[in-house]
Amino acid sequence: MVVAAILTFICLFLFYALLSLGSGVGLGTGMPDILWWDSGELIVGLILSTIAATASHKYMMNRENPSKGITTIFLFLAYLFVWFKELVKANLWVAKLIFTMKIKPGIVKITPDLKTDIGRTMMANSITLTPGTFTVHIDEETGDFYIHWIEVKKEEPGSEDVANGFEKWARRVME
Amino acid sequence: MNFLSSILIVLGLIFGLIGVIGVLRFPDFYTRMHASTICLTLTSILIIFGVIIEAVVRGGMDNYVIAIHSFVALAALLVTNATSNHALARAAHKSGVELDPISVCDKLAERKFSEEGE
Numbered sequence: 051m052v053v054a055a056i057l058t059f060i061c062l063f064l065f066y067a068l069l070s071l072g073s074g075v076g077l078g079t080g081m082p083d084i085l086w087w088d089s090g091e092l093i094v095g096l097i098l099s100t101i102a103a104t105a106s107h108k109y110m111m112n113r114e115n116p117s118k119g120i121t122t123i124f125l126f127l128a129y130l131f132v133w134f135k136e137l138v139k140a141n142l143w144v145a146k147l148i149f150t151m152k153i154k155p156g157i158v159k160i161t162p163d164l165k166t167d168i169g170r171t172m173m174a175n176s177i178t179l180t181p182g183t184f185t186v187h188i189d190e191e192t193g194d195f196y197i198h199w200i201e202v203k204k205e206e207p208g209s210e211d212v213a214n215g216f217e218k219w220a221r222r223v224m225e
Numbered sequence: 226m227n228f229l230s231s232i233l234i235v236l237g238l239i240f241g242l243i244g245v246i247g248v249l250r251f252p253d254f255y256t257r258m259h260a261s262t263i264c265l266t267l268t269s270i271l272i273i274f275g276v277i278i279e280a281v282v283r284g285g286m287d288n289y290v291i292a293i294h295s296f297v298a299l300a301a302l303l304v305t306n307a308t309s310n311h312a313l314a315r316a317a318h319k320s321g322v323e324l325d326p327i328s329v330c331d332k333l334a335e336r337k338f339s340e341e342g343e
Contacts, residue, residue: 069297072290086286134270141240141267144259148247155256156330157318175307181262186255186314187333196333198255198314205330 051107059103066095125223136214137180144181147200156202157186160195162209162217166224170195173220177213230279237271244268253325254317258310265306273299 073088084092147153164170170193174185177197187196197212209217240263247260273295280292324331 068293071293072286086290137266137270141263144247144263145240145243148243148250148260151250153251153256153327155253155324155328157255157324157328157333158330159332174311175304178307178311179262179266179303181259181266184258184262184314185311186318198258200256200259202329 055103055107058107059099062099062102063095066099067092070095122223129219129223132215132219133176133179136216140180140182144200147182153200154202155198155200156205157196157198158202158205158207158212160197160207160209160212161193162195162213162220164193164217164220169220169224172224173213173216176216176220180213183212226279227282230275230282233271233275233278237268237275240264240271241268252327254322255314255324258314262310265310266303269299269302 067087070087070091072086073091083089162170162173164173170188174188174195177195178184182200184198185195186198188194189196199207199212204211244260244262244264247263248257251257251260276295277292280288280295318333
């Protein structure tokens with residue numbers, strides 16, 4: 051429990067430091083600088099991250115399997131590259147459709163095999179951020195995704211037809 | 226400004242222009258949202274990467290700070306835009322915005338909304 055709180059505190063403080071980076075270079079609070087940070091800024095950061103960590107460490111850490119957090123971060127970074135490749139492809143595709151106007155829009159239903167909320171969130175966000183597809187509705191009980199697709203190739207598509215491999219990655223990264 | 230960032234920013238602007246043309250040409254709300262997605266993904270990614278490269282090339286602590294903060298802004302932009310786009314689409318469908326007649330299917334309208342409001 052204490053370990054989880056300390057880990058959360060470290061993450062929060064590092065993030066605060068990232069956001070306030072450079073406060074010591076320009077205008078600060080007038081207190082002495084530590085490297086690139088204003089020391090007043092760092093003290094406020096310490097206080098705020100302590101408060102936030104005591105309040106939120108229960109929700110931030112996976113207590114059943116703490117080491118999973120590290121693998122998740124690296125898998126997520128790998129996923130970003132896959133996602134970016136898909137994103138560029140989809141952008142060029144929709145840019146082409148804008149000029150040819152050969153569209154066949156429609157809302158289709160897919161049923162990916164995802165159990166957790168975070169996995170579904172990640173998949174829905176990936177789908178929404180890819181041009182050509184976006185999530186209109188998610189049925190929380192059955193796990194059905196209702197997706198607006200700009201060019202309906204099949205009226206009963208599988209998850210692979212709409213979201214190339216996002217389901218596999220969402221399951222690998224988040225579940 | 227260095228060559229690579231100029232190329233990235235100009236490419237970003239071209240994609241932004243294409244997205245705007247798409248918003249004007251597409252027939253209904255839902256298809257227009259696809260066009261606006263181009264603006265908010267590829268355009269912002271290309272322009273922000275152009276800014277980051279320019280800042281790193283110029284060097285100095287001030288510019289590195291700009292580079293890091295641009296990257297944080299990009300991450301925040303992508304996450305919040307995905308969520309807000311989904312919320313817009315869902316609200317539009319719930320309040321009864323019709324799909325254009327050229328649409329081939331609407332599985333969500335076929336399914337009855339058993340839950341009221343939610």
